[in-house]
Amino acid sequence: MRYLTAGESHGKQLTTIVEGIPSLMPLLTEDINESLIRRQGGYGRGRRMQIEKDLINITGGVRHGYTLGSPISLVLTNDDFTHWRNIMGEDPIGDDEEVRRTISRPRPGHADLNGALKYGHRDMRNVLERSSARETAARVAAGAIAKKLLAELDIKITGYVNTIGGITASYDETMSLQERKDMSEASPVRTLDKEAEEKMMQAIDTAKQEGDSIGGIVEVMVEGMPAGIGSYVQYDRKIDSRIAGSVVSINAFKGVEFGVGFEAGHLNGSEVHDEIAWSEERGYYRKTNRLGGFEGGMTTGMPLIVKGVMKPIPTLYKPLQSVDIDTKEPFKASIERSDSCAVPAAAVVMEHVVAWELARALTEQFPHDQFPKLKESLDQYREEIRCF
Numbered sequence: 001m002r003y004l005t006a007g008e009s010h011g012k013q014l015t016t017i018v019e020g021i022p023s024l025m026p027l028l029t030e031d032i033n034e035s036l037i038r039r040q041g042g043y044g045r046g047r048r049m050q051i052e053k054d055l056i057n058i059t060g061g062v063r064h065g066y067t068l069g070s071p072i073s074l075v076l077t078n079d080d081f082t083h084w085r086n087i088m089g090e091d092p093i094g095d096d097e098e099v100r101r102t103i104s105r106p107r108p109g110h111a112d113l114n115g116a117l118k119y120g121h122r123d124m125r126n127v128l129e130r131s132s133a134r135e136t137a138a139r140v141a142a143g144a145i146a147k148k149l150l151a152e153l154d155i156k157i158t159g160y161v162n163t164i165g166g167i168t169a170s171y172d173e174t175m176s177l178q179e180r181k182d183m184s185e186a187s188p189v190r191t192l193d194k195e196a197e198e199k200m201m202q203a204i205d206t207a208k209q210e211g212d213s214i215g216g217i218v219e220v221m222v223e224g225m226p227a228g229i230g231s232y233v234q235y236d237r238k239i240d241s242r243i244a245g246s247v248v249s250i251n252a253f254k255g256v257e258f259g260v261g262f263e264a265g266h267l268n269g270s271e272v273h274d275e276i277a278w279s280e281e282r283g284y285y286r287k288t289n290r291l292g293g294f295e296g297g298m299t300t301g302m303p304l305i306v307k308g309v310m311k312p313i314p315t316l317y318k319p320l321q322s323v324d325i326d327t328k329e330p331f332k333a334s335i336e337r338s339d340s341c342a343v344p345a346a347a348v349v350m351e352h353v354v355a356w357e358l359a360r361a362l363t364e365q366f367p368h369d370q371f372p373k374l375k376e377s378l379d380q381y382r383e384e385i386r387c388f
């Protein structure tokens with residue numbers, strides 16, 4: 001499975017081409033729209049989200065509610081393009097700075113300056129339009145197809161918020177995935193702790209009033225992945241490393257943890273590793289799940305627990321020092337419209353990129369052109385490992 005995305009934040013549309021989804025898998029437009037709508041929400045988003053109503057247009061690869069096995073093409077129109085038609089059009093225009101909305105002032109923390117140096121763009125709009133987190137909408141669309149594949153294989157996944165602006169939710173670690181999903185869906189900041197929810201919203205309000213932004217930590221939980229998905233035999237087949245890479249590829253994400261994560265650096269081995277047990281009904285299982293469902297680059301069959309950290313969005317109304325690339329003068333004023341906190345939306349994005357990596361590993365391990373055959377093979381494998 002692979003996919004590519006194209007499109008600029010204020011351009012005409014985002015395009016995604018997804019390849020490698022087996023044929024005969026049920027897939028509806030609603031399956032993708034549900035994910036896109038979830039991504040658009042969350043307390044702390046800016047005005048752009050009132051302009052966009054992300055609804056997918058499936059333009060290839062699906063017929064009468066089923067995948068064809070051919071590439072699936074997805075189109076997401078940017079409604080804001082109506083205001084940016086001249087600025088972002090593909091045809092040549094004059095040198096009128098007003099029309100071009102040229103950007104010569106790089107924002108610290110963004111791709112602006114490094115992208116300009118690399119691609120030779122004197123107008124840094126050429127960089128920021130693509131490096132914008134708008135692109136995550138296209139990634140969620142691809143991930144929604146992966147999520148559908150997982151759901152058809154009885155694998156459930158959900159993402160929620162653990163921390164915003166230093167306020168951390170406390171929740172019972174034995175909470176089921178369904179409970180986590182229900183609670184986070186009902187929360188404006190997608191979190192699992194009502195008291196923390198209130199404080200997180202206040203922290204977002206404060207950041208907004210002060211012209212600042214805040215980041216946070218999101219967590220993804222998966223239930224139903226059998227043991228032994230991924231592989232220890234080669235570095236690029238380790239499923240945790242693939243997940244780590246794709247999580248850090250989400251805009252503004254800076255780190256990943258599995259289970260106890262970085263805490264493992266402070267604990268003894270006996271406090272980190274999960275003891276193995278066996279029962280007639282479950283087969284092998286672990287008494288604890290401190291490693292978050294991963295060992296040796298493979299799944300253990302326990303729920304997967306992955307955390308990702310998102311830095312505060314670098315577009316600040318409270319400007320940081322930078323240098324104008326035309327005049328070389330220092331300046332301290334760069335105001336672009338922005339979200340003060342996008343952590344709740346980021347939980348949805350991370351859920352979808354993790355779903356993608358899991359579906360990719362499953363389709364590699366059970367390679368079938370037809371989805372019902374993949375399902376049959378996986379069911380057989382589940383039975384084999386239960387009786388092992």
Ligand code: EPS
Pocket residue numbers: 009046048049052131132133134135136137315336337338339
């Ligand atoms: C973004 C800035 C804001 C966000 C945008 C990401 O957009 P604009 O510059 O149009 O105000 O709303 O996010 C999305 C459009 C989206 O769909 O998530 C940025 O600079 O990354």
